Amino acid sequence: MKITFITLPLLLLYFFSYAETKIFKIGYIDLKDDIRYSDWGRHPVDIRSSHRNEHRAIDGAKLGVIDSKKFERITKTQIVLDHLRYSDEKKLINFFKSDVINEYNAVLLDLNLKILRNLQSSIKVKNQVIFFNISNPNNSLRTDICIDNLYHTFPSDMMKTDALAQFLVQKKWNKTLLLTGSLNDDKNSSTSFKASSKKFGVKIVEEKNFVNSNDPRVREKNDLSFLTKGRKFKSVFISDIDGEFALGVPYSTMTPVAVVGSSGLLPKAWHWSYMRHGAPQVNGRFERSFNRRMNEKDWASWIAIKSILESILRTKSNDTNIIKVFLLSDEFKVDGSKGISLNYRKKTKQLRQTMLLVSSNNWVAEVAPIESFKNSKNNLDTLGIIQKEIECNINNYEN
Amino acid sequence: MHNLYMVIVICINLFFVSLFSQANYIFVSNENSDTLVVLDKVSKKIIKTIDTGGRPRDIKFNNDFSKLYVVVSEENHILEIDTKKLKILDKIETGDDPEIFDIDHENKYIAVSNEDDNQLTIIDLKNKKIITSINDVGVEPEGVNFSPDGKFIYVTSEGTSSVLIIDVVNKKIVNEVLVGNRPRRGLFVNSGKEYWVSNELSGTVGIIDTEKQELIKTIKFSIKGIREQQITPVDFAYAKKKNIVFVTLGSANHVAVVDAHTYEVRKYILVGDRVWGADITGNEKELVVTNGNSDDISIIDLERLISTSAIPVGKTPHSVRIKK
Numbered sequence: 001m002k003i004t005f006i007t008l009p010l011l012l013l014y015f016f017s018y019a020e021t022k023i024f025k026i027g028y029i030d031l032k033d034d035i036r037y038s039d040w041g042r043h044p045v046d047i048r049s050s051h052r053n054e055h056r057a058i059d060g061a062k063l064g065v066i067d068s069k070k071f072e073r074i075t076k077t078q079i080v081l082d083h084l085r086y087s088d089e090k091k092l093i094n095f096f097k098s099d100v101i102n103e104y105n106a107v108l109l110d111l112n113l114k115i116l117r118n119l120q121s122s123i124k125v126k127n128q129v130i131f132f133n134i135s136n137p138n139n140s141l142r143t144d145i146c147i148d149n150l151y152h153t154f155p156s157d158m159m160k161t162d163a164l165a166q167f168l169v170q171k172k173w174n175k176t177l178l179l180t181g182s183l184n185d186d187k188n189s190s191t192s193f194k195a196s197s198k199k200f201g202v203k204i205v206e207e208k209n210f211v212n213s214n215d216p217r218v219r220e221k222n223d224l225s226f227l228t229k230g231r232k233f234k235s236v237f238i239s240d241i242d243g244e245f246a247l248g249v250p251y252s253t254m255t256p257v258a259v260v261g262s263s264g265l266l267p268k269a270w271h272w273s274y275m276r277h278g279a280p281q282v283n284g285r286f287e288r289s290f291n292r293r294m295n296e297k298d299w300a301s302w303i304a305i306k307s308i309l310e311s312i313l314r315t316k317s318n319d320t321n322i323i324k325v326f327l328l329s330d331e332f333k334v335d336g337s338k339g340i341s342l343n344y345r346k347k348t349k350q351l352r353q354t355m356l357l358v359s360s361n362n363w364v365a366e367v368a369p370i371e372s373f374k375n376s377k378n379n380l381d382t383l384g385i386i387q388k389e390i391e392c393n394i395n396n397y398e399n
Numbered sequence: 400m401h402n403l404y405m406v407i408v409i410c411i412n413l414f415f416v417s418l419f420s421q422a423n424y425i426f427v428s429n430e431n432s433d434t435l436v437v438l439d440k441v442s443k444k445i446i447k448t449i450d451t452g453g454r455p456r457d458i459k460f461n462n463d464f465s466k467l468y469v470v471v472s473e474e475n476h477i478l479e480i481d482t483k484k485l486k487i488l489d490k491i492e493t494g495d496d497p498e499i500f501d502i503d504h505e506n507k508y509i510a511v512s513n514e515d516d517n518q519l520t521i522i523d524l525k526n527k528k529i530i531t532s533i534n535d536v537g538v539e540p541e542g543v544n545f546s547p548d549g550k551f552i553y554v555t556s557e558g559t560s561s562v563l564i565i566d567v568v569n570k571k572i573v574n575e576v577l578v579g580n581r582p583r584r585g586l587f588v589n590s591g592k593e594y595w596v597s598n599e600l601s602g603t604v605g606i607i608d609t610e611k612q613e614l615i616k617t618i619k620f621s622i623k624g625i626r627e628q629q630i631t632p633v634d635f636a637y638a639k640k641k642n643i644v645f646v647t648l649g650s651a652n653h654v655a656v657v658d659a660h661t662y663e664v665r666k667y668i669l670v671g672d673r674v675w676g677a678d679i680t681g682n683e684k685e686l687v688v689t690n691g692n693s694d695d696i697s698i699i700d701l702e703r704l705i706s707t708s709a710i711p712v713g714k715t716p717h718s719v720r721i722k723k
Contacts, residue, residue, distance in 0.1 A: 067558060070517065070535060070537050070538045070556075070558065071559050072577050073576055074559070074561060074575055088401050256659050278539060278581075279556060281514055281515060281539050281558075284515050285515070310560075310580075313560065313577065319448060327578040333580050333600060334580075335557075335558075335580050335581045335600050339650075340600065340629075340631075341580055341581075341600035341601070341628060378626075378628070379626060379628070380628075396705075
């Protein structure tokens with residue numbers, strides 16, 4: 001009897017303290033062989049690709065978890081992160097169909113377009129899990145998927161090209177030559193830039209395709225003297241996701257013009273050189289923890305975890321259904337250390353955000369939206385695909 | 400004899416004039432020109448520029464206004480400055496990347512936030528030595544205030560959207576109160592019964608009841624013609640006699656005038672670009688604010704509640720303090 005008197009309160013205390021801190025499980029999924037992170041770049045012959053040493057965004061998620069420790073006093077929630085890496089696409093797809101994924105409250109997706117398309121229906125079925133696309137900019141993922149539980153923290157191509165179009169218009173450098181590479185992603189980026197040009201008033205004077213080669217027989221496609229002669233323009237927009245050809249465009253044009261897109265001035269969600277709005281503190285924490293500079297995918301992972309934390313903090317709940325609703329509500333505001341508070345678009349579930357226009361990969365020259373561009377509701381909506389342009393389940397987005 | 404008498408009178412006059420003028424300085428720290436600028440309070444002319452070294456930010460006086468303390472963020476110390484001779488007297492080590500600090504009413508301690516290390520460092524002001532550093536003060540701690548009774552230190556944590564309450568005797572965190580997004584600074588109002596916090600990204604001021612240690616009220620700002628997202632409150636100034644709090648609204652380029660009794664926003668005063676720091680004159684007739692993006696300070700006439708002049712001071716003025 002005595003023992004029960006002692007053990008019962010102890011047991012209760014045990015259960016109470018156990019119940020005090022809840023676990024919120026987050027998965028980070030990527031493929032072992034992802035061409036976006038391949039040492040050889042996208043072109044089979046390319047050895048100088050600027051993407052050769054691109055890091056995966058797992059460290060950004062880890063920083064989110066490190067920061068989350070400081071919230072535990074209030075949230076009584078511990079965030080646990082698992083890195084799930086698959087060497088085989090089929091196994092990854094099976095994992096999405098299995099019950100194992102239900103153990104996760106949220107999953108960050110660092111995946112290419114093809115596999116994201118394949119996973120579409122599984123994501124929709126697993127509606128108790130919140131998914132974040134943290135690395136794919138493809139516009140169509142925002143417009144014709146419309147899944148309730150898929151959020152995008154990485155900016156879309158449209159947000160990126162809108163930011164550049166605003167910049168060119170503001171500078172009056174808006175007579176532009178458009179150069180496009182051979183990859184699908186290059187074509188998507190150019191298509192997006194054409195839509196942005198229409199939106200903001202950039203005049204595309206000519207469109208040309210380039211080929212990354214030294215073959216003298218196709219010099220009108222690989223020699224910048226040929227590619228950039230002819231009609232008068234004040235800027236060049238180059239779509240070269242791989243980045244190798246783009247590197248050579250500045251200072252090689254026939255007339256002295258600005259280069260934007262894949263080199264010259266690049267639109268980024270984040271950059272280590274940004275010095276305002278608390279960005280140096282975030283960059284500092286990242287660099288001290290991971291010994292490298294924080295890139296835009298790291299930021300997208302970090303802000304996804306921060307979005308979850310903010311929701312747990314404000315709703316005082318760990319329930320993914322409650323969090324899902326809160327993420328899209330007007331009360332939701334998250335601090336991305338980019339100046340103004342950020343939130344998600346209701347239809348596309350895209351995180352509204354400023355874009356940093358980074359020159360020569362080492363300095364933030366401008367932050368978009370550019371001052372003179374206003375939207376009737378939210379200035380951040382001058383970047384990207386906004387609500388009225390799309391209807392869920394109906395693909396009415398041009399191209 | 401008469402001449403001698405005149406000379407004596409003039410001398411006495413000059414003595415008092417000089418005494419009087421010594422009490423009339425405005426100090427402004429320029430974050431990006433690494434200087435502390437001293438202006439005459441009446442003429443608003445710069446009379447001296449003191450080189451501080453890397454990134455001077457917060458400024459505070461001791462309780463008799465004889466000394467001024469300036470945090471120099473990149474050099475990890477606080478400068479002690481003689482407010483009569485306008486000379487640097489000493490340096491006080493603070494730990495890494497100090498930003499905002501406070502001195503308790505009895506001038507025993509300095510408490511300073513170390514933004515990068517998520518710490519609060521407490522320094523003995525007499526022997527100028529670090530007593531202790533308190534860890535896990537949220538993420539990116541910023542605003543620091545001793546409660547008027549000297550028992551607690553309130554720290555705003557930008558990254559965790561909270562205010563941490565630290566016991567001065569035990570030097571331990573005793574409570575954490577959730578507020579709005581990115582809380583920047585705090586201010587004790589109504590004889591310490593309330594602690595006001597500026598939530599930069601929520602565009603609000605949160606009010607904590609210091610007895611219950613709970614958030615009791617949130618004041619929302621809205622200015623016609625200015626986007627909600629531009630309203631980014633940062634610093635405070637307090638007119639105690641009138642019980643009015645002035646809140647600088649950052650990118651909204653306005654200062655809010657808030658009745659601390661009714662919580663009603665009485666007016667928004669247009670000032671310079673990205674208004675941050677603020678202080679008020681002893682007679683509560685003038686308010687001075689720093690405009691970080693236009694490199695100047697605005698002088699506000701508090702009878703008429705309008706900005707009367709703007710004076711260039713240096714690059715990215717951060718904080719302002721007026722000798723009382």
